[in-house]
Structures are given as structure tokens and as C-alpha cells.
Amino acid sequence: MTDSTISVDDLHVDFSSGDGVVHAVRGISFSIAPEEVLGIVGESGSGKSVTALAAMGLLPKNAKVTGSIRYQGQELLGLKEKQLSGIRGKSIAMVFQDPLTSLNPVYTVGWQIAEAVRAHQDVSKDTARQEAIRLLKLVGIPDADNRVDNYPHEFSGGMRQRVVIAVAMANDPTVILADEPTTALDVTVQAQVLSTLKTALDETKASLLLITHDLGVIAGLADRVLVMYAGRPVEVGSVEQIFYAPSMPYTHGLLGSLPRVDSDGTEKLRQIPGSPPVMVGDRVGCPFAPRCPMRATICEEQEPELRPVTFRQPTGQDSANGMVGEEVQPVPYDIPGGVHLSACHFADEVAAMPTASMFPDSSADHETVLP
């Protein structure tokens, strides 16, 4: 597995809490090819950030991590703090969610970028400062020669996030982990920060693990998408596969909750009823079953594994009501982009349905809460 920059294999993360063991991540595997952008989407508490923090070795001490995280073949789990320090920031860099708090308020931005440079490169202070100015220019900070001596509070949120990106770029990393890099920013600034992120990727030739709950961000930046629900990947595929043929009801729900430019404007947004499951203790069956319009008996008995989607023809209206009809002729899966995996007992039926049609278009005023 040396062709991937970072590969995660069967990662489990448990936290012990007062209420019992919280299974934050329950077996996630993925690998990122050089220069690839992998997006991880999912709602709050689905284990996205925990996965990234585990890769950096930044989880709190009460976290129990099993599985494997390899960087260019080297196992990261169980590495000593000192060995990890050599990799952090140099090979794997991280962009945090909130630019307002991820910069040290008492140092100038130039100092902070220069610190990142000098942490891993043996260069003079002058060189580090010149590098800081160069990076600031690269991420589009106007008047970088002067702004380098400004403090974080003298920057706007979007500019601060660009500084954070500049810090991440400082050592020409192989992998950048971006944990919700645009969540704390308003919509217009998000686009600028994303284009900055793209610049950073072009410059460093790094691969990116992009964690977000914003499908818009994914569509714009990612090559492949991994949808997480309740600590597990429930669907993995290329952007086209996920957006054209979502084959897990949860992905359908996510897409249905977004306004579409190509709709005629009369469609209502569809919401996923219910709320995400509590991750304490053991459970049986598909974690999405209580909220799923397609649930059948098997869903409550067996948790589905990730399987390739073969894309079959629908069996009529029955499939939408949770009935599995007679066997039909499989149609070759025709969306390019590698293997499309889904963790759903009815993945093939779901894949054949029109995007986002399976959830009722109820408004929030008439919310139905499923048991």
C-alpha cells in the first residue's frame, strides 16, 4: 500500500464515559491516493472529526483506538509522541474548523507561519519570514509584506482561515486534513477559502482529507466521497456516483435536504425525520433503520456491510414502500469512478431511485418524529 499517502484500516475509536462506552468510530477503512481529495460527510456526531484527530494522534487520553492508520506504509497508531511530532505538520498538516480560535492571539501571523516553517526545516529566521510572506501572498492576503506583522485579531475570519491554510502549507505536506474548514465562515467567504484550499493543493501537490457536513463543499472540491453515519461509512464512491446514484437512504436524505439549481422551484426541501442514534452501548441492526422510509425486518436484525452497488432496475413502486419485489435483470453499473460501495440491504433498489425522492416533503412545521 505504498501508492496511497494515508490509509486507514478498520479504525475503531471508543470513549469511556459515565453512561458507558461511546463507540464514536466503528470500523472505517479508506485510503487516499496522492493528490486525491477525499471528502467525508455526515452529520454531527457521526465520527468525522474523531477520525481525523485519530490520524494526527490528537485524541484525548480516554480514547481507545484500534485498527490501523498508515502514512506511506508507516503505522501511526502507537507511535511515541516524539516520533509523531516529526510527522505532524511536516508530512500531515491540519486545518481546523474555527479560524478565530486556531491561531494564537498573542503572536503575529508571520511569527506563527515562521514557527511552522522552522519547526521542521533548518532555516534562518529571515528565510522563515520571507517564506511566511510568500505563503501569505500565495493564499491571497493583500499587502502581505505589511500584514505579516499583524495579529490574528486584525484579520477577518476568512483571512484568518487563509492564514491557517498557509500554516498548513508551510512544510509542503503530503496530506492535509481539513476538519470542517468552512463551517465557521459565512457563505460568501466559504467560497474564497475553498479556492484558497485548492491553491494550496496545487502548490503542495498534497492529498486532502476534507471533513464537512456541507455537500456543497464536497461537490466543489472532492474526487471521492465517504458518507459516514453513526461512526461507520455507509456509502463510498466518486462524487458523480454519490450525487447521481446515491444508494443509501441516508445519502438520499442528505441530498434531498438541499435546494437544487435545476429544480423548477416548486419542490419542497425534504428532511430526514428523527435524530442520529446515541452511540452508547451495543446495537443491533442498521443504525439508520429508525429513520429510514425503506426499513424492513432485516434492517432491524442485521447491520449491513459495505458492498459494491450493482445498480439494478427498480421493481416498481413496491421498493419505495420497503417491499422487495421479484428478481430483475441487473443493469451494468455505468457511472465511472471506481467501486461504489453502500451499506444498505437494498442498495441496488435505492441506487435506481430518483435522487432524494424517498423522503416525504414535509415541512418542519409538521415534523413527524419516528420512535
Place this chain on the structure above:
Amino acid sequence: MTEERVPGIAAEFDDRAGPGNPGPPGIFPHSVASDRTAGLVMPGPVVLDESTAGLGAGFDEYGLDGGVSRGQVATVVRRFLRDPMAMIGLVTFLLLLIGSIVVGEFWHYSYVSITNTLNAPPSWAHPFGTNSIGGDMFAQVMKGTLQDIEISLLVAVMAVVLGVAVGAPAGFYGGKVDSALMRFVDLILVIPVLVVLIVLANIVAKETNNWFWLAIIIGALSWTYIARLVRADFLTLRERDFIEASRALGASDRRLILRHMLPNAIGPIIVNATITVAAAIVLESTLSFLGLGIQPPNVSLGLLISNGQDSGTTEWWLLVIPVIFLLVLILAVFFIGDGLQRALDPKKNRVRA
């Protein structure tokens, strides 16, 4: 229900669909405001803070080993020098310090001199008068001031160093380290300071008759407040994102503590250090009053005040002048501390656009 970001998503898609990364066609067609971000350069906010603008040219030596860049040090110094309150404090303090040294060297009476003039009110010969055995109060007050400056500064430095050394690891590591260190602090806190001081001062200070040991004893018992304060600050600081971000950059624990967290906790530390200065002077006065602090013929302001209080209604200069000097000294230290705190906080003199 969920935190999915709904509004405006369609428009965003288009912004992000760059040449290398086309958005999925059809679902979000390129109809809305394409290339909006291409030429968009965000204008910087108008920063009127002249203390940071234009500094780069003169001070481009960039300090990592020194903790802060020289540009930042220069900024702090300049802010301090422009702070009127801080400058009043600094000038007063320097006047007291230099004045007491100069008077000690050149005034024609020394603090041990005994003249024939007893209980004389202030005059040209004795600006602060004389006491009941003919000692020149001017020489004594100045010597006492110098003595108090020496003791209180040593105590403050000791308290800060010990307090940070114990409080920082306790707050940073938490858990067992925290419990162990804080129980030790609690132990010291519950010891009645005065009793220990009386016992120790009696043994050490009285034997050696050296202010240095007295200061060491006071210092060894006054660091606990700073330790608790630093610990509390570090407990919150270690959860801050920028600490995690620095860790994600490969910073070591030592670096995180010294370079990233300590500068963020410097404000409360300075305030407490100045309070410690005042408290040390008061404590020394208490000890002197009990006859256990500075031993005659050596003098301190506390000793002078306790000697002078009996005659406060008749020979007022014996009480009032040392009290004024004590107050002025403590106030000057407070002013300096406040000024330092303002100068060190980069957000303090910002101008909002």
C-alpha cells in the same frame, strides 16, 4: 435536527466548480455567477493601529528562540512607554530606587548615624526630621525604601518562578500530575504563614540578620496563589484550538507550555506578581512589627512605621513619611504592572474599523 447547512448551497456549488474540479453537471449546472471567486481579492480590513503597521521594515529579525520576534518586543516596549499611567509608575519607581541608592551613598548621614538632635521636626538639616535617639529619618526612610524594593522584588520573582513551575505542568498535564502538585500547593496554603514565618524568621533571619534569607522565606510561602492561578489558566488554555493546532504542527509539550500558553497567561501573572510585591512589603512590615523581620540597625519601611506609630500624634513625621513612601512604592508597582499588562495584550489598543 441536523446541522446541515441549507441556505445558499446551490450558489456555492458553482463558485467552487473550478477548472480542475467541475461540480457534478446537471445537478448543479453552471448557471449562477460563475467565476465569482476567480478575481475576487478580499480587501483587508482598515487597520488604524499604527503600532503594528510599518514595524516590519525596521525589525525583521525573527525570533523563535527569543519567544517573540524583536518586532513584537519593540511594540510592547513602545506601548508601555506611551502609556501615561505606566510611565508615572515607572518614573516614580525609578526615582525611589535611584534616589534611595544615591542618598545611601552621598547623604551626609547614614541610616546608622546618631545625631544630637532628638525628635526634631523636618528641617534643612534633617529633611524628614529625627527620631527619639537622634537618627536621621531621611537616611533611614531611603534605606528602608531600598530594603523593601529589594525584598519585595526578590519575593515577587521567586513567587512567579515557583508558581509557574508548579502551576503550569499541573494545568497542562492534568490528571495525576495535577492532583499531586495541587495537593502540595494545598498543603502549603493551609500552613499558617505567619506562624511559619515567625519560627523560620526567628531561626534564620535573626541568626544571619540578612534580608536575603527573609525574602527567601517569604517567597517560599507566597507562590501558591500564582500556582493556582497559572494552573486554572492553563486548564482552559490547553483546550483552546490553537494549542491543538500547534500540537498538530509538531510542537513539543515544553514548547507548548513556554511559547504558546505562558504568553497567553501573562496578564493575570503580572497582576498577581504586583499584588505579591505589595503583600511581601506588608508581610515584612508585620514581621518587623513583631520584631522578627528586619533587625535594627538595619531598617525597612515596615520597621519605621511600627516604630513610628506610638509617636504618630506627637512626632507625626516618624509615622506619616514612611507610610507615604510605602504607599507610593506599592502604587508605583501596581501602575507598572497594569501598564505591562496593557502593553503585552495585543488586543488592548486596537482600533476597531
